[in-house]
Amino acid sequence: MNNSLEFLCPFCNESHEIQVLNKPTQALINGMAVQYEETTYYCEKEQEFFVPKAILKNNLLAARDAYRMQNGLLTSQEIKDARNQYGLTQKEFALLLGWGEVTIQRYETKLIQDETFDQKIKNVKDNPKLALEELEKHKDKFENIIRYNEIKKIISSLIKTKSISYLNKQIIESYYIDFREKSELNGFKELDLEKVIDMISFFAMKSSRLYKVKLMKLLWYSDMLFFKKNKQSMSGLVYEHLPFGAVPLAHEEILKYASKCIDITSEEFDNGAIGYKITPKEYGNLKLESGEIEILTKVIEKLGKFGSKEISDYMHDEEAYKQTDDNDIIPYVFAEKIDGFNIS
Ligand SMILES: [Zn+2]
Numbered sequence: 001m002n003n004s005l006e007f008l009c010p011f012c013n014e015s016h017e018i019q020v021l022n023k024p025t026q027a028l029i030n031g032m033a034v035q036y037e038e039t040t041y042y043c044e045k046e047q048e049f050f051v052p053k054a055i056l057k058n059n060l061l062a063a064r065d066a067y068r069m070q071n072g073l074l075t076s077q078e079i080k081d082a083r084n085q086y087g088l089t090q091k092e093f094a095l096l097l098g099w100g101e102v103t104i105q106r107y108e109t110k111l112i113q114d115e116t117f118d119q120k121i122k123n124v125k126d127n128p129k130l131a132l133e134e135l136e137k138h139k140d141k142f143e144n145i146i147r148y149n150e151i152k153k154i155i156s157s158l159i160k161t162k163s164i165s166y167l168n169k170q171i172i173e174s175y176y177i178d179f180r181e182k183s184e185l186n187g188f189k190e191l192d193l194e195k196v197i198d199m200i201s202f203f204a205m206k207s208s209r210l211y212k213v214k215l216m217k218l219l220w221y222s223d224m225l226f227f228k229k230n231k232q233s234m235s236g237l238v239y240e241h242l243p244f245g246a247v248p249l250a251h252e253e254i255l256k257y258a259s260k261c262i263d264i265t266s267e268e269f270d271n272g273a274i275g276y277k278i279t280p281k282e283y284g285n286l287k288l289e290s291g292e293i294e295i296l297t298k299v300i301e302k303l304g305k306f307g308s309k310e311i312s313d314y315m316h317d318e319e320a321y322k323q324t325d326d327n328d329i330i331p332y333v334f335a336e337k338i339d340g341f342n343i344s
Contacts, residue, residue, distance in 0.1 A: 009045075020041060021039070022038070023040070027066075034067045034070055037062060076108050095142060097120060097124065098138045127162075127166055128163070135148075172250045173191075184333050185332070186236045187226075187237075189232050189235070190236050198286040201262065201284070214303075217312070219248060222296050223332070225299065227335040230291070233332060241328045262278050318337065320338070
């Protein structure tokens with residue numbers, strides 16, 4: 001997307017409207033070609049391009065982050081997030097990990113971390129218990145004992161809230177341990193749990209009457225249709241054929257894990273049945289891409305108004321369901337047979 005702003009133009013030596021251009025660019029980093037978006041400024045009067053110093057810095061950061069993403073490394077922002085959840089300064093985070101005090105500052109601004117360092121940050125990011133162990137191990141590096149105790153308190157309280165979520169994640173991953181390799185069972189994608197959470201949040205925000213069983217089917221149709229279009233599933237979820245439809249493996253644990261962004265309340269119907277209603281905790285920003293949002297929107301447009309029973313009946317007519325038996329994994333190849341969603 002391009003736009004414009006008032007800027008002190010170095011060619012005209014005066015402040016005037018400058019075009020801001022974002023264009024896809026390729027760079028070579030550590031011998032690897034990476035794609036990223038580069039920002040350039042343009043003066044129409046002189047018909048000249050230029051890049052202000054601060055923007056140049058952002059461009060370099062964008063290139064390095066593209067490299068990181070391509071290599072499964074944490075981006076500079078993710079490193080910052082890991083640090084911020086514990087309320088640490090860059091120096092404190094580095095000391096906690098037993099590293100030189102400018103290490104984290106470098107990772108957040110310029111240097112690409114190697115895999116060993118990356119793994120250590122990831123461990124500490126996901127598991128505050130490990131953060132506490134690291135902190136205690138490197139206690140002597142902290143000169144200010146009051147601050148040390150403060151940090152210890154923050155991490156300890158996070159252990160209580162995050163450990164449950166961490167354990168849940170471990171359980172989910174253990175269910176998926178045999179489905180790590182890309183195959184037609186996971187739609188040629190390894191499980192992306194954060195994507196699943198975003199998909200659930202999306203449906204919770206868009207649907208005023210969302211119940212558990214219905215959600216499972218919305219997920220299934222989204223993954224299937226995304227696969228049909230892109231030859232890859234959206235989430236990497238593996239779906240089982242159960243009597244009431246297609247259901248992702250570890251769906252109970254996944255719903256528990258999603259409790260950071262949705263509420264599930266039980267609701268009694270007139271006939272005495274109990275439904276589990278799903279509502280969003282907050283309308284946050286989701287990390288979904290436009291191609292993903294397109295599919296999710298089509299699914300909610302088509303199935304959003306269906307009740308749980310109607311959507312079950314609808315699904316039972318799918319070849320994917322008719323040609324598999326109870327407890328079978330439903331392969332994504334059946335996606336070809338799904339029609340009626342108007343997806344080009
Ligand atoms: Zn100018």
